[in-house]
Amino acid sequence: MQKTRIIFWGLFLILSALSLLSGQVTRPEDLSFPPLKFEPPNPADFRVVLANGLRAYIKEDRALPIVNLTAIIHTGSLYLPKEKAGLDSLLSDCLIKGGTKTRTGAVIEERIDFLGGTLSFSVGERTSTLSLSVLSKDLDEGLDLFFDVLMNPEFREDSLKLAKGRLIEQMRAANDNPSLVLAREYQKVLYGEHPLTYQASKATVESLISSDLKAFHGRYFFPKNIILAAAGDFSREQLKSKINRYASKWANKPLSFPAISKSFPQPEPGVYFIQQKINQGYVSVGHLGIEDTNPDYFAVQVMNFILGGGSFTSRITSKVRSDEGLAYNTGSRFTYRWGFPGTFAGYVQTKSETVGYAISLILKEFERVRQELVTEAEMETAINYYLESFADFFQSPIGTMVNFANLELQGKPLNYYATFRDKIKAVTREKVLEVAKKYIQPDKMV
Incomplete structure (x- = not known):
């Protein structure tokens, strides 16, 4: 027992001495750390210009065997005339589901599901985004599906009809949500009658046809009006080469946007009341x-x-x-x-x-x-x-x-x-x- 104690205290003294010699502190509150310094990456290090003026920001990231690719298109609901209100929502729904010239929407979705990837599209106020995520081993097929949808959508009538039904039901349900009603009406009061506040109606949605969606797509979807963002498990140079194969076959068009007023009438100060049966x-x-x-x-x-x-x-x-x-x-x-x-x-x-x-x-x-x-x-x-x-x-x-x-x-x-x-x-x-x-x-x- 005595021998054990001697060994214990001997080890304790040795460790204490080593601690002092190494400059280590003995109490947590005495610890000090150098300040963390984070410098943001420089966009210029990732920017490239590809065939036909298609701009891209590309970053290799080998952490996981996944590739993510997003196309940001400069277009959205702001550029729709009032009588076409709702086209943005139908475009969101139908760009993929409506198929392309060589693939139905069902085939596209089946292939993406088979690959264990995702492909999604949405239309915002002034930008629209198509996003792809696939395993790096499936990149070639993923790119083929991505650019087929981006360049050659067909907006088939059967898909458009279903999308119209979904949108009309969403519009009806939106009036049951007080938060959505408040946001919509608050903007109407502040911006007045303006493209920022145009709302789809059952009549405008039902009047839209496939050629309306094709015309809108044709007006804005081409290389010089798009910027790509890519990150994942790939060679930067190889990805540029793969994308160029599509971009080189994709013609640009004259680009113009409708003039949108930046002048808004000052609403009459006061209380604007929306009656709903809620407590x-x-x-x-x-x-x-x-x-x-x-x-x-x-x-x-x-x-x-x-x-x-x-x-x-x-x-x-x-x-x-x-x-x-x-x-x-x-x-x-x-x-x-x-x-x-x-x-x-x-x-x-x-x-x-x-x-x-x-x-x-x-x-x-x-x-x-x-x-x-x-x-x-x-x-x-x-x-x-x-x-x-x-x-x-x-x-x-x-x-x-x-x-x-x-x-x-x-x-x-x-x-x-x-x-x-x-x-x-x-x-x-x-x-x-x-x-x-x-x-x-x-x-x-x-």
Whole structure:
């Protein structure tokens, strides 16, 4: 027993001495670490121009035997005339399901399923995206299906008929969702009669035919109006060669977009009420916002985080939800849209009998942030949020390439991410007060 103790204490003393000699600390609170430093990748390192002017951002990533490819097309619902409202939704549904000149939609979907991959398409306001994900061993067949759908859609009548039925049912169901109704009507009030607010009706959907979809596709789907993003298990040079085989056979066309007004009538300030048989009130109170190219964009982001965008740390959420217990869903937001001002709103979902009181609390917070400097602690929390979440822009290789493609498509500087953190850190309490006074406008509230 005595011998065991001697050995134990001898080992203890040796280890302690080694610890001291190596400079190791003996208490957790004495530990120190060098600061983490993350530099965003440079878009120029991934950009290439392929046959017929098809631009692409390509990154090799051998972590998994998977290839992801996305085509971002500069077109969307904004470029539809009012009488064609709904064509964007039908295009989303039918580009794949409607088949191509040589394949039915069922064959395309069966092959993608057999490969264990995915192929999807969606139409947004000003951009549309076709995305492919396949195992790297199946890349050749995946590319063939991807470019066949992108270049040669047929929009067969049987698929179009089914898509119309689905869309009309979705439109009916949308009126049963108070949140969707509020968002739709709030935008109508702020933007007025404008392509940003055109809504499909049963009549416009039923009037659309296959040739309408083909004409829209033909007007915008060609190499110079598309940017590709690719990431995965491939050789960069080999992928460029494979894509060029398709792009070289794909002719460009003259490109023009309809003129869209950027002028919006100021709505009459007041209360706009939508009657529904529900026991809660869904409220948005605000006005038009700014574009994300505005020089004050970063200061507005910090200001709104403090006001109502920062979840439980924000003033509106703390007051309306935590202090008063009036709502689970409340806050404020600035939305952004490419080329047009977005919207600003304080929002709340609360019991019908407390709607008025909840609105009054939100308006008081609007006024407070316009009248007094935010605290140092609020500034630190807001700025740290944006700095610490910065790496989220680069969570996945394909997401990073898509982000770079969107920068170019929207005409933003390619050093956007390189300067992002410095612009956030440059925001001061005084600047927050300045932008709050400038961009929260009580006399324009609806």
